[in-house]
Amino acid sequence: MTWTEHDIPDQKGRVAVVTGANTGLGFETARALAQHGATVVLAVRDTDKGRLAAARMTGDVTVQQLDLSSLASIHAAAAALREAHPRIDLLINNAGVMYTPKQTTKDGFELQFGTNHLGHFAFTGLVLDLLLPVPGSRVVTVSSVAHRVRAAIHFDDLQWEKSYSRLAAYGQSKLANLMFTYELQRRLESHGTTVALAAHPGVADTELVRNSPAAIRLISPLIAPLISQKPEMGALPTLRAATDPAAVGGQFYGPDGMGGFRGHPQVVASSPASHDVTVQERLWTVSEDLTGVKFPV
Template sequence: MSEKWTERDIPDQKGRVAVVTGANTGLGFETARALAEHGATVVLAVRDVEKGKKAAARISGDLTVQALDLTSLESIRDAAAELHTRHASIDLLINNAGVMYPPKQTTRDGFELQFGTNHLGHFAFTGLLLDLLLPVPGSRVVTVSSLAHRLGGAAIHFDDLQWDRSYDRAAAYGQSKLANLLFAYELQRRLAPQGTTISVAAHPGLANTELLRNAPAAFRLIGPIVAPLISQDAAMGALPTVRAATDPAVLGGQYYGPDGRGERRGDPHLVASSPQAQNGTIQQRLWTVSEDLTGVKFPETQPELMEQIK
């Protein structure tokens, strides 16, 4: 492999099935494209099916589109059920979709939109698909986090997870991306004993994508001028995710991001997360709360399924 990891280093993905959430645009699109161009069968799991079809038409390879609205537990369950009918197994699940800095809104199930979409939606989707990954040696769950998990206001507010008392859109985003990392680490801890599937995390640095559409007006005004100086395009931003999904040297529980200054841009590289993200007590507490809120129990906690896999 070259010293700097690029798309040329992606191993042959022929025969592998990858599900990528939010794959119709930005980081998700570039992740799906890279995987498909290297032979994977890629499922674009998207809220807007028509946009998903247009995105698929721009990619060369074996692609299908799956309706998935991460703001609805009903849609998540329906999507997981459909994928069970279409695929006997899944090799890669890329939890990429997300919302950033919206005005105060809730999901269809009453969760704060960023926490509900970015974390709880992916928690439920992963739990409902995990039985398709567990029997597959080398299968991976890759969850996309953010530099925002380190922001001063980033914490898991267990006393007000849904921001009912007050709402800070940046702090709520930080909570959701910290939750992504806590989930990825706790999932790896639970998967480690069975040894076939690993959980990995990644972040894109500062990537110039549509995710910034809800940013403050002042930032949107200067963004086109400043963005090229401090950020990178979506293809580069997706590389940490793609490396986490495909590099044979990747280990469960690792975290990938850009290698440049402040991890804002650069080539995909192994990076460290905040001490809070590595707190096992918080990881386990969030897991229990997430199970209660979504009603989803993960199959690796069921002894009978583990016996079947063994």
């Protein structure tokens, strides 16, 4: 069956928090959830852009400041959400940076690992107790096909202080997203309410590509029409993971086309490396130590 936005069930009464929702995949994810009745919180770094995005959506949409490159901002956002919403049904960990030049977060973490993985790890841990009592609640984390590209968890140099490759650093962060999802799902199984899933958009035409290496930007106009898809299609795997009644914890959704680059969402396989339980557990422990955030599961 070809799954589309029309297959999203009624979301009335559900509260969805979507990170990085002012543009691209996050915008399309939030728009579709709000359109189907959810109360949606756009958790964004730039609240002015967030308000402009909210104005383009139909439904109950609010904006919450969240800078995933700052633990202080993450704690503040979690506290504000706790005050505004007694429950969360959907947490969509969508925001991210890609192929950035070597930079660090406000807390000294390599920017891609710090934002894409550690930021979402900390944010999830701080709001998870708002999901745990809610039947059918879900945490959906957006990974990438790049979790297979030069990707490994470099415990000897997680912050890329010895050397730096923007492609390998991005691959590490997206592999970490999947390992986080699988480890979180194992920890959630005894609770019986909340589940964790992952998704990837294939190759979506969004602002993320602005930091791509010159070689990729040079050939992009030639190959993009063949392998990329619009953000509204790229958001479908996330939306299916978040709303399909048949979805179960630990699943990974992505496009059904050749190479996983484009197409309609289906359950897909992730790399063998992503299923290494020993590395998952070690990454979890290291992430708790680095962020200072302990999970209630």
